[in-house]
Amino acid sequence: MTLSMAPPGVPAAAGSPDLGRRFTVSASVTDSPITPNAEFDAWFARQRSANRFHVTRIPFGDLVGWRFREDDGNLVHDSGKFFSVTGLEVNTDWQDRGSWSQPILDQPEIGILGIVVKEFDGVLHCLMQAKMEPGNPETVQLSPTVQATRSNYTGVHGGRRTTYVEYFTSPERTLLVDSLQSEQGAWFLGKRNRNMIVEVTDDIPPHDNFRWLTIGQIHRVLAQDNVVNMDTRTILSCVPFEVPDGPVRNTGNPEYREALVRSLSGRHGSLHTTGHLMAWLTDAKARHSFVRRTLPLSAVGGWSRSDDEIAHDEGKHFKVIAADVRAGTREVTRWTQPLIAPVERGVAAFLARSVNGVLHLLVHAKVEAGTFDVCELAPTVQCLPVNFRDLPVHRRPRYLDLVLNAAPDTLRFDAVLSEEGGRFHHADNRYLIIDVGEDVPSRDDQDHHWMTVHQLMTLVQHSRYLNVQARSLLASLHTTW
Known part of the structure; x- marks a missing residue:
């Protein structure tokens, strides 16, 4: 590995003009001779059936x-x-919402969520782990190379050293992505993790719990229920993809796909400028007492x-x-x-529609008890429906009934995905991207604004903008190219 002389706080390869293209090429490769899909599927099934976890x-x-x-x-x-x-x-x-009190997890440490990447035959591959977490619905899920709290990777537990952690702690690492991001604001008090992608060129010692996959191969299984864990999804949400020029994956909805590509590019206009959206979020943080x-x-x-x-x-x-x-x-x-x-499965959904031929997502400025900075950008709807069943309509989340009753032909993404299994037990959400067309007007309100994919991808490069559920959906959106 070589030391890159990037400015402080800037990923070493962030200024590389072809960084987005390299990630996008990897996302367009949906099978690989390094770990063919059939080999991966068999390996992952073995990991899950080994009965080593109780x-x-x-x-x-x-x-x-x-x-x-x-x-x-x-x-x-x-x-x-x-x-x-x-x-x-x-x-x-x-x-x-008034006043309330609740239990909450207090974990002030900043952990590492990191993926090692390496080029094979000109294509970036990610070193992914089949990792057990006690709260995972399927126990083993596809995880980053490293996901560890500071207590874990510094050995407070007295156990074995975290495998491959040295690639993220070395001062000579080559960073492609480096972003401090929040976790679940309803259950964590101001919790953040460092989301990292580190590139290596040297050979890495093999390990049976790890396999090399392209981003396209990860996208293939991200659309399946409870395979790709939350930590992988939040790292992938920070990747600066460019407009895909590979094979079209979404052949069933050409109009949606064209609007999505325009939205990704950032060159076809948007309902609001990014400056306006940042001012709206700042106003939302300052407008209310919290x-x-x-x-x-x-x-x-x-x-x-x-x-x-x-x-x-x-x-x-x-x-x-x-x-x-x-x-x-x-x-x-x-x-x-x-x-x-x-107490039940949650729902997290983006409403999506084309505005002047450009896909927009309806984003919610949402306050949660433990959010680090009052509120963050969240999916249109994010909740446990049971919490609102006995409340009058004006107290229920706006658009909740629309999401719960969405027609199957409007769903562009639909999968049950779990949250962080190290702290939460069988905590999963039904993640949805719903193409509402013109059924929902392109008007905004104080707490909801329409944004393009490019605008979300720009903001996620920084801390304190997108919450973890919005980042999971952003990562999921990239499976629908």
Whole structure:
């Protein structure tokens, strides 16, 4: 590897004029002699069927190394590292939400989410991992080369060293993508991870849990339920793709595909300038009152703790549970930990339509309890429907009924994808991109604006703009070229 002299804070190859083209070429290659699709499918099936992973729900009293602290009731690790479950109180006039309190995960560390890439026969390939996480619905999912908290990759757990982490911590790394991004604002307090893509030219020692894949091969399985994990999706959302010039994948909807290509290019106009959109988001952050403070977990109202869970009194939102985990391929082969478990599957959807021949997505400026900077750009609809079933129409998310009742022929992307399995138990969303045509006007409101794909791709290069669900959908959108 060679040291690149990029300006501070700028990825080493960010100024390369052909960086986007290299990524786009990789996305256009949907099979590869390095790891043919048939070989990958067989390998991935073996990884899932190896029966080396066991996740069992346990009472809080059986947690090892974790305890409810006497003075505040917070659920903490004996080392003071990893994360804690604390309480949070929020007061806001945003969308008449008022005040509430809730448990929340407090993990101030910035972790690494990283993919190593290397050229084979002129095509970038990604070193991808079949990784077990205790909360994954299918246990093993396709993960980045490295996904690790600082506590993990610095060895606080006392286990094996994180495989390949040195490619991301070396000062001589060649960075292609480097972006600090948020995680789930409803469940994490200000949590961020460093999303990285590092290029190597040297040979890398092989490992049975890892395979080289093109981005096109990853896109092939991203459209399948619960195969590609959240950490892979958020890294791929930061890739600066150019307009695809390879084979057309989406042959069933030529008008949609043409509008998408125009939207990707950024050369065919948009309903709003990027400056206008940034001003709108800034105004959204400043327009409302949003005050929060941490409080003892024992002081959180409307939630009750039993021997094996902390649950909302109305059966909404999520539970805090405990699990015993056995995993032969992890740095530590057995441990216990708390997990957040949502009470039902969520929905995250972008409404899409052509405006003057250019595809636009309807983006929501959404506030969540733990969001680092008041609000971020979110999908048009992002929620657990159960939380709103007993509320009047004006208190329900706008467009929720449209999303839940979308006709099959309007769906351009539709897959069930899970959230981060290291902290959340069976937390998945039905991710949708819905082509609404002219059924939804191209008008905006205070909390929703129409944006092109190019504008979203521009903003995601920076922190504090797109939330993790919007980034998952942006990564998914690239499978529909």
